[in-house]
Amino acid sequence: MYMISFLLTRPFAHYSKRIIIDAFCGCGGNTIAFATNENATVIAIDHDRKKIQNAISNCAIYGIPPSRVIFIEGDVNHVLGHYKDGIKMPHEPECFPLTKMETCLGYTIGSCDHLPESIDSLFLSPPWGGPSYFEKDSFTLKDITINSDKLALQNIYDGVDLLSAALRASKSIMLFLPRNIDGETLGKDAISVGYHGHIELEQQILEGKLKTVTAYLSRSHNSPIN
Numbered sequence: 098m099y100m101i102s103f104l105l106t107r108p109f110a111h112y113s114k115r116i117i118i119d120a121f122c123g124c125g126g127n128t129i130a131f132a133t134n135e136n137a138t139v140i141a142i143d144h145d146r147k148k149i150q151n152a153i154s155n156c157a158i159y160g161i162p163p164s165r166v167i168f169i170e171g172d173v174n175h176v177l178g179h180y181k182d183g184i185k186m187p188h189e190p191e192c193f194p195l196t197k198m199e200t201c202l203g204y205t206i207g208s209c210d211h212l213p214e215s216i217d218s219l220f221l222s223p224p225w226g227g228p229s230y231f232e233k234d235s236f237t238l239k240d241i242t243i244n245s246d247k248l249a250l251q252n253i254y255d256g257v258d259l260l261s262a263a264l265r266a267s268k269s270i271m272l273f274l275p276r277n278i279d280g281e282t283l284g285k286d287a288i289s290v291g292y293h294g295h296i297e298l299e300q301q302i303l304e305g306k307l308k309t310v311t312a313y314l315s316r317s318h319n320s321p322i323n
Contacts, residue, residue: 132161139166157203224242268315271313272313
């Protein structure tokens with residue numbers, strides 16, 4: 098997905114420095130795409146340490162300086178609870194329990210203690226449920242299921258819950274979705290969680306074929322999310 102993900106660096110084009118959370122970093126394709134831009138610092142999150150280790154290996158292959166990426170082992174919904182409107186909250190929720198800190202190829206795998214005091218943007222590439230999403234006439238946020246039982250919270254939440262948490266955490270959201278996303282339902286879901294701004298849908302096309310869609314949502318200072 099690296100070629101497609103590279104298109105998503107455009108929010109950094111006119112800024113001196115930006116801090117972005119890559120909320121589901123996986124093996125690092127989107128983290129690499131953002132961190133290739135020298136104006137970006139990426140907070141790469143995944144609950145699976147093995148995936149983080151793979152992402153680090155890929156970052157090293159692409160020559161991403163360790164200073165541009167902070168890896169956090171944790172559940173996304175938990176991590177987002179540390180922020181409101183891009184600012185780290187003084188009373189933070191309990192974080193994902195780490196078994197140990199680790200330095201790998203010069204990169205540090207940390208805990209929520211390593212989160213920055215503020216963030217500028219939030220990028221979400223949640224799991225789509227495997228190849229079965231192809232079989233749907235249309236895809237909605239309700240088709241996204243995220244299980245965080247590794248935290249012993251026995252917590253299962255869907256894409257609408259994720260969007261709600263993301264909109265509280267940051268004023269600038271990028272949501273990476275399948276090509277068959279139902280834009281009308283996406284708008285209704287956003288309204289249902291208190292969002293009243295514009296939604297821009299950007300199509301990623303490779304070799305003449307629509308591959309994915311990125312939804313951009315942004316809030317002004319006078320449009321809070323409760």
